[in-house]
Amino acid sequence: MPAPVVTIDGPSGSGKGTVSRLLAHRTGWHLLDSGALYRLVALAGVLRGLEPDDSKGHARLAEQMNVVFAADPEGNERIMLDGREVSAALRSEGAGAGASRVAAWPAVRAALLDRQWAFARPPGLIADGRDMGTVVFPHAALKIFLTASADERARRRYNQLKEKGSGVSLAALSLEIAERDRRDSTRSVAPLVPAADAIVLDSTAMNAAEVADEIFAHGRARSLWP
Secondary structure (H helix, E strand, C coil), X not given: XXXXXXXXXXXXXXXXXXXXXXXXXXXXXXXXXXXXXXHHHHHHHHHHCCCCCCHHHHHHHHHHCCEXXXXXXXXXXXXXXXXXXXXXXXXXXXXHHHHHHHCCCHHHHHHHHHHHHCCCCCCCEEEEECCHHHHHCCCCCEEEEEECCHXXXXXXXXXXXXXXXCCCCXXXXXXXXXXXXXXHHHCCCCCCCCCCCCEEXXXXXXXXXXXXXXXXXXXHHCCCCC
16 A cells, blocks of 8 residues: 555444544544545435436446535635535435445446545555455555444434434434444444454543543554554
8 A cells, every 4th residue: 555544444323433533633643534435326316316226327427427526715614516615415314325336336336446546645544444454445554433322322313413403302313323333233234334454442431532532542543653
């Protein structure tokens, strides 16, 4: 690999996205939010009017879609898809469910591999996802599998959506997370499992800063940063 990689995998609501952003900011390394790529494929399919089960059509979109990750002057996330800002739509529960669906298709996963590998640039990469350590970057310098109890993950996601004005119920969200866990962990291609050499961290009783500190310590022990 052209640069060292730290992978942070885990289920929805484990906190891996927040932790990855904290680490990328702290280390000055690049950040790959692989889940956003799958959400973009699902969203692009909706915008193009594809049938939900059209795996070949979605694979073509994965290869062709024009994606720009950026931030506004206040540091808020801005994601452009084919010239259209989709930041808010991308973080909806519907986009998350769509991502879990298209991620089960081998053709889509293959189409996104080159995009993901391209993020590995000096000085290094923090890669957040579900198969970063098992499939995309199997030779990563440090692999983390971040988890938390199902109830805690549902609560975190519920609070995030409440802050954005969403009217989703905690009970409905718990069911959705349970279904996504089942689908992601049982799919035939790149299922959600810890890599054999991953460090498993349970964040149920930890906040994001505490988790980031622990991962930073593991990276320092491996001389990834000072």
